[in-house]
Amino acid sequence: MDSSQRVRAILSFVQAADAGSFAAAGRALGISSAAVSKNIGGLEKALGVRLMNRTTRTLNLTEEGEAFLRQARIAIEALDLAAETVSAHRAGPSGRVRVSTSVGFGREQLMPLLPGLMQKYPGLSFEVDFDDRVVDLVQDRYDLALRGGRIGDSSLVSRTICQFNMALVASPAYLSRYGVPRKPADLDRHRLLTRRFLGGRVSPWSFKGDDGSITTLNTEAAVMTLSSPEALVQAAVAGAGIAEVGVHHAWRHLLAGELKVVLLSAHHPGSFEMTLQYPHRALIAPRVRVTVDYLLEAFAKLEELHVPLPALKRYKA
Template sequence: MKQLQGMLAFVETATSGSLRAAAERLEVTPAAVSKSLARLESQLGVRLLNRSTRRVALTAEGQRFLGKARAALRALDEAVADVTQAALAPSGRVRVSVGMAFGRRWVLPALPALAQRYPGLSVDVDLDNRPVDLVASGFDIGIRGGLIENSSLVARRICHLPLVLVASPRYLEQAGVPQTVDALAQHRLLAVHFAGAPPTPWRFRKPGARGARLHFTPEPRLSVSDPEALVDLVLADAGIAQTGLSHALPHLRTGRLRLLLPELHDPGSREMVLHYPHRQFLAPRVRAVVEALLEHFRQAADLHLTVAQVLEALPGAAAEASPARRSPARPRASVER
């Protein structure tokens, strides 16, 4: 395959944004990368990248070629891995970046079996809620939740992340159970915030309007940077919060939390995703950790529950309506169609 060297140089340069970064990832000199690119462009008869001393930019032809080149290299990588992986014992260091709450509850429990299965592996897990650039920070694997957009990373879906509104029974006895979206403004509201991210609005289905959604932007009395800390505040009778179903589930089962407005609240379309950089020859050490974690997540039944399934299994999980004990609500919900 005459173009292989050039395709590797092209994809790595387009992904990293510079010849120097591509050279470091390919373990060659920038001059070698430039030469491979020039040879590939000569063979194709088109310019794929516009280069300057500081940066590179894809041409229109390069943009079209990039996706196909990545797909071809991934296919080659998988073919080689299928033949050789069985003969290679994974070994070496694998760096994993994951949010604190998900990491503690779902990733850390998978590590003892992983270490026993692959004694040559060293797994370094970084628990941090801040967004991270996997390539720039040197991570092999990232696990994050949210609205997943297209990127230059390989993305493997772990599960959906339905959101729920919750409060403690004691708080609801004192403050009353909100029966409408606008009634939420009468209550003490809690929220989680992440560095560099705008406040997350709470979304609701609009009664009688098919497909319409209400956006309610809470004005939290208390906010924290960790989802588990948010649940701790709710358990301490501090107020009402929107949180992931997986965080609330253990406490819904014990009766320490109640679901609010489940017939109106929109669980959203967030997902938890495992992703890693596009590497043409994914190291066996990384592949072993990826597949072991995904298998662990597949077997975790609680990760894949929906709100409807929880309500069916736990009929008492939804708070029963009771009169609110506060002043009239101040409408703050906007309609999205």
């Protein structure tokens, strides 16, 4: 099988796997179903393995077929990206960029930037999913994701947007009524607002000891447990209690005097970061590359994402 026949056969195989039948694959490729069958049969003969089990009604991939399909997609994508790169040099980057982001960060930090990005690159369009769960970028066909938390090792390319510092905050009205805690033990007498993550874990609060040790406060008995960090900020502003939130969520409320920071020197700010991630690929599509570069530059200029901890001293209760 020569190289041109191999390419035709691989395209037939991928299309048949996606469409679920030779007839549908043939219609998509503009050839007959018999030609699709012949192409795939030739590919299997050249490889020496069966890629599909066929019946009159269904196509089912073999284990070898599943493995070959994953690699075939990468090869086809590389060809598409090569063509896209050449076109981008001539006419500018174009195409749809699929983004996965959390609800809060997507609404507050990402969305205000997209109009400027689209104005700079008119050929781009965006599909943005707001979802706090961690998605599989490759399987779910996303071009990039914005993720916060403790980012572990990954098969993805990760570009750091910022370090996330956590702080304990409460409204002036709440502190006037219940008093300002001076040490972590004082929190036993306060109304706590805490976050529950998607997996069901309630976030504990951590504190620094004089000897460098870290202790945690169990917040299971909080008067309010919410899954949304934005809702925690709203509850704190409304005077419901003391909440642990990301500084970037609380920043505008601190500036406005609607929140105050408590236990700043004792509270551990955490080791969280926000990253922009995209799959490892031999080539990065121009539409993705310019999006990544633009967003990283724009995020670097957002004040609320880069507030140093010493700056919070002026907002202490």
